Amino acid sequence: MNETINRIKAAVAGLAGLLTGLWGWLGWLAVGWILAMALDYLTGSMAAAKEGQWSSARAREGIWHKCGMIVVVLVAAGADLLLATVLANLPLVALPIQYSGLVCPVVLVWYIVTELGSIAENGAAMGAPVPRWLTKLLAMSRSAVDQAGEELGGDEHGK
Numbered sequence: 001m002n003e004t005i006n007r008i009k010a011a012v013a014g015l016a017g018l019l020t021g022l023w024g025w026l027g028w029l030a031v032g033w034i035l036a037m038a039l040d041y042l043t044g045s046m047a048a049a050k051e052g053q054w055s056s057a058r059a060r061e062g063i064w065h066k067c068g069m070i071v072v073v074l075v076a077a078g079a080d081l082l083l084a085t086v087l088a089n090l091p092l093v094a095l096p097i098q099y100s101g102l103v104c105p106v107v108l109v110w111y112i113v114t115e116l117g118s119i120a121e122n123g124a125a126m127g128a129p130v131p132r133w134l135t136k137l138l139a140m141s142r143s144a145v146d147q148a149g150e151e152l153g154g155d156e157h158g159k
Helices: 002-023 025-050 056-089 103-125 132-152
Strands: none
Touching: 002 025, 025 056, 025 103, 056 103, 103 132
């Protein structure tokens, strides 16, 4: 039994090392987002079941919503790749720093904060008390990420 547990620990540590080596902190951000999506789906299903409102149609709608989020993150990653390629290969466009990506991490953080807020709402729907300061912190975080994204996109008014 201990040998099996040690093998599992070694596999998890190896996977974590591989992910960090390949993607660095962005990989961990993506893992956090995927876990947050899964937890949101699970807690949303549990909250709906508690209220007797769970339905397969609503569950499928939630899965489609999550798939749409994946598409948006892939678009953000593609935008980062395009920007990095242009900046590395067009001599007329230059930055004083090396561009390794900004769009995708901002989108991931925005989605994570959104998912965390939804998970807190699901917990409340299941009967758990949620500290008011936590929901305020998540709302402030989302607002700060929105503002950073708007500045990144050159949109001062969010339009």
